[in-house]
Amino acid sequence: MSHAYRAVGWNRQKRLYDLATGLGVVLFLGFFVGGGLWRYPDATVETLLIRGLGTAAILLLHVILSIGPLCRLDQRFLPLLYNRRHLGVTFFLLALAHGAFSIVQFHALGDTNPLVSVLTSNGRFDSVSGFPFQPLGLAALVIFFLMAATSHDFWLANLTAPVWKALHMMVYVAYGLVLLHVALGALQSETAPFYGWLLGLGAVWVFGLQIVAGWRESRLDRGRSEALDSEGFLEVCSVAEIPDARARIVCLAEERVAVFRYGDKISAVSNVCQHQNGPLGEGRVVDGCIVCPWHGFQYDPATGTSPPPFTEKIPTFRVRVSSGRVWVHPQANPAGTRVEPAIVAEATGEAGV
């Protein structure tokens, strides 16, 4: 089995992205550590660094988790999604530095292996306010590590998309662990209510965005009729509802289908990109190929296959057009099956299969 990885080179866009990320991290840490030393002459740099790295990491985690739903709500955020992997790796390095520094500071040079000490030094599992918060941070870090280590497309191809996706959904488990890590750790030592409010606000923002984005999509899914013809085709929308070279995303039999119109043709394919499950229906048809909005993988709308030398294949669906209405058969064809596009006839809108 061979897989072709599209070399995505460095370009101006990517450099700007990384520059902004780096600038953000440096400014944040600079203001945190510098401001801390200025405000509290009694403070130690180690503590300020540990805290600065931890807070920079959790802030960046919120940014990362926001980009996905923001893109679903407004396509203009899409360029931020591309290259999100660099944000993820930056986040991981910050969290790793925070964790490693904490382990050295609080557990090294003692009578026990530092990693064992993280897990065993606080035994108050029977208490809420005393609960060991450092193992929670360590568990989150392990999950983040697995995600960072498998973020390359190589793993996506070899783990298969569903496994990879499940692994990457673990980010919400890890996020929950981080929330607990902070709530049961720093918040138990600090007195300012501001920290608690901020942490709660962050969680409401992250989960709220997901819910709003999901709700918007399910409303779009529901906004179509359920007419079914004798051969099992479902009426999904009118031809006029699909702008040229773009798609309408519909939900059929629990599966999201992108119905594309390009020129006088209509084709329906799975909405899920083979690369990283990007929403193909939010892409365009450029030079005869569907272009995924996330990283630009291309597919022939009629066959669901990537143009050579690439070999990605997505499922296709049978379509027909009648009286200006588009009908799609909810039964997916095996990935890469050729389906003749339905032709939109002028004025009358009559067409065959």
Place this chain on the structure above:
Amino acid sequence: MKATQSEFFVGYQHSAPPTLGRFLIRWVVGLLVVAIGLAVALVMAQRPFDPGVFEYGVVRDFEGILREHPVPALEVARPEGAESVSSYLLVAPGKHGAEEWVAGRNGERVRLRGTLIYRPGMAMIELLPDSLESRSDARRDNGAPQAISDVTLSGEIVDSKCYLGVMKPGRRKSHRACAVRCLSGGIPPILVVEIATGGQEQILLVDRAGGPLGPSILDYVAEPVRLSGRLSQQGEHWILATDPSDIERILPVAKEGS
């Protein structure tokens, strides 16, 4: 649909279309401003840091009399008079106590090198173990602590080394695991008692026989506890002889101010 949504951009393209670019730059700049604002707000809202100094990297010479009990210490004559001495607790580098270095050397005059750790009311030397050298074979009688009375006190058990200045914070929940590690490594435990008029009193904890309390107190570290025992004084140090069975947790009441 917003006008700019008709611009299509895929990440591999060289640059974003202008309206889209402006939209994104506004968001990114806004985010950077928010990040700086948060950094400042978060750092300012921290609980103030305790006083206390660890002269990291500075090694000084000391000469004085070793004390083995109730906790390892060095008594150094003050310049002003023969009767007045400064007591420095002695610990080893890292999260280790100095017991093995002073064992059997109670009352011996020694010279040593080490790094100072101090906060108001208590000072400590992190011993450079190889530097410890004997100045005389004679042993002075260090005497026993002077018992004062039986008391019950409320406070927090911490490890003396971090609390005196090696770590900020050297107490409370976020420091708990480290305190456990230090106490387990032989650093003497201290009970920190908040004084109503401000500041803290620091009391060394030992077992009823005057020896180290050992691992049985690790469970009670860095949270509010009440414990009873016999209070005594030796030189500048307050000492409470107690027993793990005389320690009880106090349910955390409203968090005390800084």
